[in-house]
Amino acid sequence: MVFEPIRIEGLAAFNRSLRKLDAELPKGLRLAHNTAAQIVVDTARPMIPRRTGRAQASVKARSTRTASRVSAGSNRAPYMPWLDYGGEGRIKGRPAPREFRKGGRYVYPAFHAKRDEFARVLERSLLGAVAAAGLDAD
Numbered sequence: 257m258v259f260e261p262i263r264i265e266g267l268a269a270f271n272r273s274l275r276k277l278d279a280e281l282p283k284g285l286r287l288a289h290n291t292a293a294q295i296v297v298d299t300a301r302p303m304i305p306r307r308t309g310r311a312q313a314s315v316k317a318r319s320t321r322t323a324s325r326v327s328a329g330s331n332r333a334p335y336m337p338w339l340d341y342g343g344e345g346r347i348k349g350r351p352a353p354r355e356f357r358k359g360g361r362y363v364y365p366a367f368h369a370k371r372d373e374f375a376r377v378l379e380r381s382l383l384g385a386v387a388a389a390g391l392d393a394d
Contacts, residue, residue, distance in 0.1 A: 268322050281385075281389050283321075284384075284385035284388055284389070285322070285382070286319055286321045288381030288382045288384065289317075289319030289320065289322075289323065289324040289378065289381075290318075290319045290324075291377060291381045292319075292324050292374050292375075292377045292378035292381060293317035293319050293324040293325060293326050293374075295370050295373055295374050295377060296363065296370060296374065297316060297366075300315050300326070300362045300363050300366035303361070303365075303366065304336075304362050310330075310333040311333045311336045311339055313330075313332075313333070314330040314332065314333040315327070315328045315362075315363065324378060326363055328340060328363050338354060339361070340360045340361050340362050341360050341361070342354035342357055342361075343356050
């Protein structure tokens with residue numbers, strides 16, 4: 257499975273322009289990216305195996321003003337990358353091999369399954385942020 261990112265031309269320049277208008281306006285861009293990233297989070301969480309729920313809880317939307325991001329893993333769930341991708345993990349000091357999958361098992365498959373919805377929500381959210389800034393978008 258080939259990962260093709262969704263690119264939006266001019267977003268970084270738009271972000272800089274918003275800062276000139278009002279220091280709070282770029283926050284709307286980050287929130288727009290988080291809205292779209294949350295679709296991937298909501299799709300991936302139920303697919304993750306559950307014992308304590310820490311691995312599921314570690315999947316979060318962590319976007320910037322110019323990029324949508326989903327993070328997986330935390331100090332409470334350091335094994336999440338092993339769950340998602342596999343490899344030579346360690347459980348109670350013993351090796352616990354898990355078949356390696358380059359495309360992952362949960363986060364990237366969730367993105368690929370919801371890519372069209374992700375793109376629609378991201379576009380709608382970004383246009384909402386533009387409108388909130390009092391600007392028109394083509």
